[in-house]
Amino acid sequence: MLSGKGGTGKTTVATNLAWTLGSLGATRYVDYDVEEPDGAIFLHPTVDQDVAATSRYPVVGENCVPCGRCSAACSYHALAEVGGQLLTFPELCHGCGACALACPRGAIAEAERTIGHVRSGPIADGLDWYEGVLNEGESLASTVVRRLRRLAEAAPPQGDEAAMLVADCPPGSSCEVIHAAEGSDLALLVAEPTRFGLHDLGIAVRLMRALELPMAVFVNKDDGSGLVDRYAATEGIPVIGRLPFDLAVARAVARGELIAGREPWAAVFTALAEAVLRLTRRGEAAS
Amino acid sequence: MKQLAVVSGKGGTGKTTVAAALGRLSGGAVMADCDVEAPNLHLVLPHTPLAEEAFFGNRVASIDRAACLGCSSCEDACRFGALRHKGRIVWVDERTCEGCGACTYACPHDAIAMEPRRTGTVLLARAEGGAFAHAALDIAADGSGKLVTEVRRSAAVQARQDGQGLVIIDGAPGTGCAVIATITGSDLILAVTEPTRSGWHDLERLLDVAGHFGIPALVVVNRWDIEPDLTRGIEAASRGRGAEIAGRIPFDPAVGRAMAEGLPVTALGGQAAAAIEEIWERLRARLEQLPGDGRRPLTLRREGG
Numbered sequence A: 001m002l003s004g005k006g007g008t009g010k011t012t013v014a015t016n017l018a019w020t021l022g023s024l025g026a027t028r029y030v031d032y033d034v035e036e037p038d039g040a041i042f043l044h045p046t047v048d049q050d051v052a053a054t055s056r057y058p059v060v061g062e063n064c065v066p067c068g069r070c071s072a073a074c075s076y077h078a079l080a081e082v083g084g085q086l087l088t089f090p091e092l093c094h095g096c097g098a099c100a101l102a103c104p105r106g107a108i109a110e111a112e113r114t115i116g117h118v119r120s121g122p123i124a125d126g127l128d129w130y131e132g133v134l135n136e137g138e139s140l141a142s143t144v145v146r147r148l149r150r151l152a153e154a155a156p157p158q159g160d161e162a163a164m165l166v167a168d169c170p171p172g173s174s175c176e177v178i179h180a181a182e183g184s185d186l187a188l189l190v191a192e193p194t195r196f197g198l199h200d201l202g203i204a205v206r207l208m209r210a211l212e213l214p215m216a217v218f219v220n221k222d223d224g225s226g227l228v229d230r231y232a233a234t235e236g237i238p239v240i241g242r243l244p245f246d247l248a249v250a251r252a253v254a255r256g257e258l259i260a261g262r263e264p265w266a267a268v269f270t271a272l273a274e275a276v277l278r279l280t281r282r283g284e285a286a287s
Numbered sequence B: 001m002k003q004l005a006v007v008s009g010k011g012g013t014g015k016t017t018v019a020a021a022l023g024r025l026s027g028g029a030v031m032a033d034c035d036v037e038a039p040n041l042h043l044v045l046p047h048t049p050l051a052e053e054a055f056f057g058n059r060v061a062s063i064d065r066a067a068c069l070g071c072s073s074c075e076d077a078c079r080f081g082a083l084r085h086k087g088r089i090v091w092v093d094e095r096t097c098e099g100c101g102a103c104t105y106a107c108p109h110d111a112i113a114m115e116p117r118r119t120g121t122v123l124l125a126r127a128e129g130g131a132f133a134h135a136a137l138d139i140a141a142d143g144s145g146k147l148v149t150e151v152r153r154s155a156a157v158q159a160r161q162d163g164q165g166l167v168i169i170d171g172a173p174g175t176g177c178a179v180i181a182t183i184t185g186s187d188l189i190l191a192v193t194e195p196t197r198s199g200w201h202d203l204e205r206l207l208d209v210a211g212h213f214g215i216p217a218l219v220v221v222n223r224w225d226i227e228p229d230l231t232r233g234i235e236a237a238s239r240g241r242g243a244e245i246a247g248r249i250p251f252d253p254a255v256g257r258a259m260a261e262g263l264p265v266t267a268l269g270g271q272a273a274a275a276i277e278e279i280w281e282r283l284r285a286r287l288e289q290l291p292g293d294g295r296r297p298l299t300l301r302r303e304g305g
Helices: A010-022 A039-043 A069-073 A098-102 A141-154 A175-181 A195-210 A227-235 A247-254 A266-286 B015-026 B073-077 B102-106 B144-162 B177-183 B197-212 B228-240 B253-261 B271-289
Strands: A027-031 A049-060 A079-082 A085-088 A108-124 A127-134 A164-168 A187-191 A215-222 A239-244 B002-007 B030-033 B047-063 B083-086 B089-092 B112-127 B131-137 B166-170 B188-193 B217-222 B244-249
Touching (some): A010 A187, A010 A266, A039 A127, A039 B197, A049 A141, A069 A079, A069 A098, A098 A108, A098 B102, A108 A141, A127 A141, A141 A175, A164 A266, A175 A195, A195 B253, A215 A227, A227 A239, B002 B015, B015 B030, B015 B166, B015 B217, B015 B253, B030 B144, B047 B089, B073 B102, B131 B144, B144 B177, B177 B197, B188 B197, B188 B271, B197 B217, B228 B244, B253 B271
Parallel strands (some): A027 A127, A027 A164, A215 A239, B002 B188, B030 B131, B030 B166, B188 B217
Antiparallel strands (some): B047 B112, B112 B131
């Protein structure tokens, strides 16, 4: 689930969809928005697993004769010679290991530092939660996303083959979105009918085309203008659900409440869950 | 020259609406859209394009087929899983390649070179008030942080050329690479949030990042009257993290109308526009107190990432 633009309602739709899918069969909700994970605010999981996400960084040994090869090899300015001494900047390091490979004296070892966490736990029968969190001040969100994906996809299936995984992706269109979305059976785009929303939906659609993922659109805060519907029709992308603009929804979401268990919104999410199940099964049949 | 970064943590809180309005009120600040992954400022800032330049922000491993023996040393060295070999042929997954170059050091046959990859376009335009720097990140390109840094550089160069003392930066949501590239070296942060649990949670994380880099921050709650209790809670929590309150913006349908017409909301007037005018006066006073021109305490971290 993604959107391009932030604040269109990805997490609102993803948490309510996951909650509804969880009542139909085994479901995992995975919060890949590691810079700002908010799914737990709505889903109230019990955290039973909390693992550090780490990145490696260079540790320079006694036998270093600053020769400049490691700092020349580093693409991230994480090593520098200053006054005949080699300095390291772990916060800039991407953990690629190029410096250790470039060092002719084997003087560089690596240590690990924590840059975030990946967590998981149950929400309800049939519904499990996973989240990644990037520590404040850290920039390697992709490392946490990759670590989270390993955790979320390594978990043993909870029963049937039709277990669903709802991936709540970050906004934007960069590497983290790609690492979270790649290989999905369906890209569900949460769109809002505004000029900004439409522009960024276009970016998300082009990104999903590059990843060759089948797509569907959910119109959130629908004002009846048809702005998103016309765009989706032009692009040949099915609209599989909509939630009308409603201050009651805005207030419930503001307070961190799920709305899928309440009328009149329950029907919206039941229909969406059925459409998603249909489309992802068709995707499996085609592959 | 001083730089004001408008950021939010959570997406969709109204960063771009506020940034565009502040730009108009400033009467000539250079504008920089640093949300390069989902840029929107150009949609509400009438402008004339001036120049564009391709940006090569990444490198990608390229294999010399004649020299490669398919030994898989590179595959073992790559920590990002970007190299895979099938039989004796090694393939580079360009979307996964981080451009670190570790493989070139691991290859015993000197068969890998790093080639520059275009990741986007830096665009320079003239808006009604002043210069406007923005960018288009190529689809599925990596390295938005570096492109952000390039947009900021372009905006700073323009500001110096035009003798303009203020750059207003419209930032990306989040707290990671793109946001860090947006705020490092900025003089002041304006954090735009909304009265929701998510907005609150994300703002606290953002203020911690601002604190990490030692950049002073002001907070504004947009659409504050949707949930007044949450607004008060957010303001108290912000003060607790050392941030000042810049003001509140009420929910106002004129914001949506301005967006639809492609104009800053201050061009239409109304309650939200009036609130942003007050916020601008406060920001202007706060900016005047700052030393500016990079005289802030330095941090060792560089821009980009």
